[in-house]
Amino acid sequence: MYNSVKLKEECGVFGAFSLNTPIHDHIYYGLQALQHRGQESAGIAVLQGTYVNCIKDKGLVTDVFSKENLNNLIGNVGIGHVRYSTTGNNEACNAQPFVANFRDGYMALAHNGNLINAVELRQELENEGRILQTTSDSEIILHLIAKYYKLGLVESLKKTMNMIKGSYALAILMEDKLIGIRDINGIRPLCIGKKDDIYYISSESCALDVIGAELIRDVEPGEIVIIDKEGLRSFKIETKAAKMPCVFEYIYFARPDSVLEGMSVYKARYEMGKRLALESHVDADLVVPVPDSGVPASRGYSYQSCIPIGEGLIKNKYIGRTFICPEQKDREIGVRIKLNVLKELVKDKRIVLIDDSIVRGTTMKRLVAQLKKGGAKEVHVRISSPPVKYSCYFGIDTPTKKELVGATMTVQEICDYIGADSLNFLSVEGLRKSVGKKNICAACFDGVYPMEVPKEGNKYLFEKK
The missing domain is CATH 3.60.20.10 (Aminohydrolase, N-terminal nucleophile (Ntn) domain)
Structure with a gap:
């Protein structure tokens, strides 16, 4: 998938x-x-x-x-x-x-x-x-x-x-x-x-x-x-x-046209992009969102940084969320079928690639490679949430901890793995300010759960092996 x-x-x-x-x-x-x-x-x-x-x-x-x-x-x-x-x-x-x-x-x-x-x-x-x-x-x-x-x-x-x-x-x-x-x-x-x-x-x-x-x-x-x-x-x-409402509702799960706890989800994502630009500015020619998950944050980043935004990646809107590759091992084909590079726009440009999260890092690695193959001079990746380091036990199906690149690699190691020229994540504090709430469940980022989670020895009861 x-x-x-x-x-x-x-x-x-x-x-x-x-x-x-x-x-x-x-x-x-x-x-x-x-x-x-x-x-x-x-x-x-x-x-x-x-x-x-x-x-x-x-x-x-x-x-x-x-x-x-x-x-x-x-x-x-x-x-x-x-x-x-x-x-x-x-x-x-x-x-x-x-x-x-x-x-x-x-x-x-x-x-x-x-x-x-x-x-x-x-x-x-x-x-x-x-x-x-x-x-x-x-x-x-x-x-x-x-x-x-x-x-x-x-x-x-x-x-x-x-x-x-x-x-x-x-x-x-x-x-x-x-x-x-x-x-x-x-x-x-x-x-x-x-x-x-x-x-x-x-x-x-x-x-x-x-x-x-x-x-x-x-x-x-x-x-x-x-x-x-x-x-x-x-x-x-x-x-x-x-x-302690789940902050990932604001980052990814909820539709951008929804309002949660009095806050527009779109506005929260836009603010995440603005704060991301304040925390990790880079000299570049074009802001490119990963469609559709990175679009609101990329607009906020573009506004704050004064770097123009463009559709460097084109999405095939007829591929469903459950698209299966003809050969499951060939995920690269799956990425190219769903997202393709607009070469005329990215050629010889320094690109800021925006998405809402990195989980395993495999898709981001292929997108960076695609942009560079399409002629991009530099690709700087900016993520409008902190690194995902911990599993969720409250309704989100997270991979095993060993599959979370945020838990197993430093930011520089992730940057090297995905092949980007630079990589930065939004801080947890910047995330809180973006949604306008101090009390949020951000346990997937900081490991602070809203209640005690049952353990067996050193492992959480529901932790995937």
């Missing part, structure tokens, strides 16, 4: 509630807008009377749903999910939403995030005789809510939140209600929207824009939002946990 050189996204959740309007098509379009957050599977669950009808399968939103099967999902309240697996295999049984009928009613649940105590909780539930049908940590949340439901809806949700540790943005369908829940650190994003009589919850505001809804606000860390015929109600669990 060409995209394997990037960090993998987590998942996206979307939900809608209306008293009078069928919402199945709203959820479909909302999921399409969130497709960048997961391409492995998609699903929609809708309440129809006392029955929850759910259609889900492996594939993109447009693969899973058709006009015909969408017409079988007509209802006034429902949730949807697009998935990339961080815990659990890419199997059809792990597609979400999860739907369950239990003694006291029904439930459908969609989850974005990752539980760091999933192994412990799974063992406890299985010791109690509960049967878990998937390998996903999301199913654990569903079982816990059902287990404590005798305490009442709100208390069962609070009890579950006190049991689970990690990151989660949840969309839940239960008791004719749409429920949104965000983890106590606010690591994973979740927001509320409204259009006419319809309320929405969504991983990102871009999905609200698509259906013409207004962004009301973000769900707060540790907050439970319940939407029903009475309107919107809010409940919070007591916690001293610090608010």
Whole structure:
């Protein structure tokens, strides 16, 4: 996969509630807008009377749903999910939403995030005789809510939140209600929207824009939002946990037209480019972005440095995110098919090549070589985030530590490896200033996790070998 050189996204959740309007098509379009957050599977669950009808399968939103099967999902309240697996295999049984009928009613649940105590909780539930049908940590949340439901809806949700540790943005369908829940650190994003009589919850505001809804606000860390015929109600669990949203949402995962915590994602990326120019100026003739991930930062870099920007790399827009090379070993062909050099623009130029991150360094190495082969006199690489040095355990699928060049090489060694004339990364402090927040989860850069991560000896429990 060409995209394997990037960090993998987590998942996206979307939900809608209306008293009078069928919402199945709203959820479909909302999921399409969130497709960048997961391409492995998609699903929609809708309440129809006392029955929850759910259609889900492996594939993109447009693969899973058709006009015909969408017409079988007509209802006034429902949730949807697009998935990339961080815990659990890419199997059809792990597609979400999860739907369950239990003694006291029904439930459908969609989850974005990752539980760091999933192994412990799974063992406890299985010791109690509960049967878990998937390998996903999301199913654990569903079982816990059902287990404590005798305490009442709100208390069962609070009890579950006190049991689970990690990151989660949840969309839940239960008791004719749409429920949104965000983890106590606010690591994973979740927001509320409204259009006419319809309320929405969504991983990102871009999905609200698509259906013409207004962004009301973000769900707060540790907050439970319940939407029903009475309107919107809010409940919070007591916690001293610090608010620490994932900074990689601003760097790469979220769509640039989304707004997270009151900050435009595009503006944050533009600011990263400006600060990158202040921290690591170089005499050059042309700023060239790596499309599409480096575009906003490159514009900020160009503005701050007064170096003109140009499309030195042309993207083949008909190659999907999951493009597979004819020969998997020949990744160079994959890079050339997706990105080609505009030789007339780069010839005899000193180039500043901008991207948002370097993970393994393999793609950047080939891009630098392509630009030089295309006639570039110099190629100076500038990255609008710090070096990725640590694994994430909160919903991002990072490679093994030995595959992270930021963890195994110095900046100069990386520069030599990719063949650049110079290389600089944005500082962690510059990153914080760019997003306008001191409290962010930047653990993939500095190793400071928002909570203690379980270990076995000297290794983290979920650390890849």
